[in-house]
Amino acid sequence: MSFLPPNYHPLFSRGEIAQRILTLGAQITQSYKGKPLTVLVVLKGSYVFAADLVRAIELPINVEFIGLRSYGDRMTTSGVVEITMDVKHPLMGEHVLIVEDIVDTGLTLDYLIKNLRTRNPASLALAALLHKPSRTKVEVPIDYLGFEVPDKFVIGYGLDFAGKYRNLPEIGYLDPPPDMA
Numbered sequence: 001m002s003f004l005p006p007n008y009h010p011l012f013s014r015g016e017i018a019q020r021i022l023t024l025g026a027q028i029t030q031s032y033k034g035k036p037l038t039v040l041v042v043l044k045g046s047y048v049f050a051a052d053l054v055r056a057i058e059l060p061i062n063v064e065f066i067g068l069r070s071y072g073d074r075m076t077t078s079g080v081v082e083i084t085m086d087v088k089h090p091l092m093g094e095h096v097l098i099v100e101d102i103v104d105t106g107l108t109l110d111y112l113i114k115n116l117r118t119r120n121p122a123s124l125a126l127a128a129l130l131h132k133p134s135r136t137k138v139e140v141p142i143d144y145l146g147f148e149v150p151d152k153f154v155i156g157y158g159l160d161f162a163g164k165y166r167n168l169p170e171i172g173y174l175d176p177p178p179d180m181a
Contacts, residue, residue: 009172017052032057037062038121041064042098042099049157053127066087070108091121105135128144130146153177155168155173
């Protein structure tokens with residue numbers, strides 16, 4: 001792809017991602033058979049993953065969206081989480097599956113899970129495309145995980161650098177990482 005920066009290195013191909021999502025979809029289908037499921041997509045980074053994942057879940061589902069911000073255009077989280085768009089449908093009594101692009105420090109997901117618990121769902125679970133365990137500050141339970149990644153600045157398949165590269169059909173990293181100063 002001609003628009004890739006020269007410091008881009010591939011991690012997971014389109015095929016590897018597709019196969020893993022089919023596996024996750026089958027696991028989620030089995031877990032929620034006979035239960036009403038609401039898939040809560042965390043915007044913006046997880047929209048590509050969520051679109052493919054919901055098509056791999058063979059159940060009737062509701063889909064809701066929530067917008068969170070803790071990074072802005074920086075490489076590291078500010079530690080302050082802001083809800084930029086809230087769900088429109090009440091979650092009380094619902095089985096809720098949070099769909100997130102990457103669990104990095106865990107701070108954003110910890111905040112979200114605590115917030116959602118106050119809304120009295122029947123259950124909460126987390127599906128994350130990526131987990132970067134080396135950066136964990138707060139442990140959050142990941143019920144359905146795509147891939148673990150090294151401590152690299154990852155882009156593609158919904159993940160961005162300053163709003164760009166979300167449209168890559170694969171996941172890669174920038175090395176050296178971008179200079180955000």
